[in-house]
Amino acid sequence: MQKAKQGFLFAAVAMAALAAGLFFRSSDEHVTTTVQPAPAGVMATALSTTEGGKAKLDDWKGKVLVVNFWATWCAPCRKEIPEFVRMQSRLGGDGLQFIGIAIDEMDKVQAYAREAGINYPLLVGEIDAVEVSRAFGNEMGALPFTVIIDRTGQVVRTELGGTNEARLAPVVEALLKTPAS
Helix, strand or coil: CHHHHHHHHHHHHHHHHHHHHHHHCCCHHHEEEEEEECCCCHHHCCEEECCCCEECHHHHCCCEEEEEEECCCCHHHHHHHHHHHHHHHHHHHHCEEEEEEEECCHHHHHHHHHHHCCCCCEEEECHHHHHHHHHCCCCCCCCCEEEEECCCCEEEEEEECCCCHHHHHHHHHHHHCCCCC
């Protein structure tokens, strides 16, 4: 019975995220540019890795983070991932770190990661990942949702809906030129 309730809740969250993601698409009106500390405790929230361990965003302190909340069933999410893979390859050596947080099932995420050649860490969660997304300001739990965090742990930008390299690169490249203090 508990498993059925959890499955229903996950399906309801997934449908709400899909509907909101389709509604918002990739409009600039859903971009928030601000500088504020990451929400208390969220950087230390441990989520499962696709390798079978646990990791938290704090594990990448000192890097410019692009944290992307996504799912394998989310078409706008799948569209932006190849650009993230290119940016990680191009700028990873300069201190950029993409982190994908999948609101999905582990086996589906692992299969898609292999298929898409994802070259950055993937964390996986269901309801707990939705809560992390909400802590960053994604009140609707829509997907995709992207958060840019500078080297000092300040959230500098959030984007609700699909994004791309042209929109992310100027922000990320400027942050990479700023040393951690």
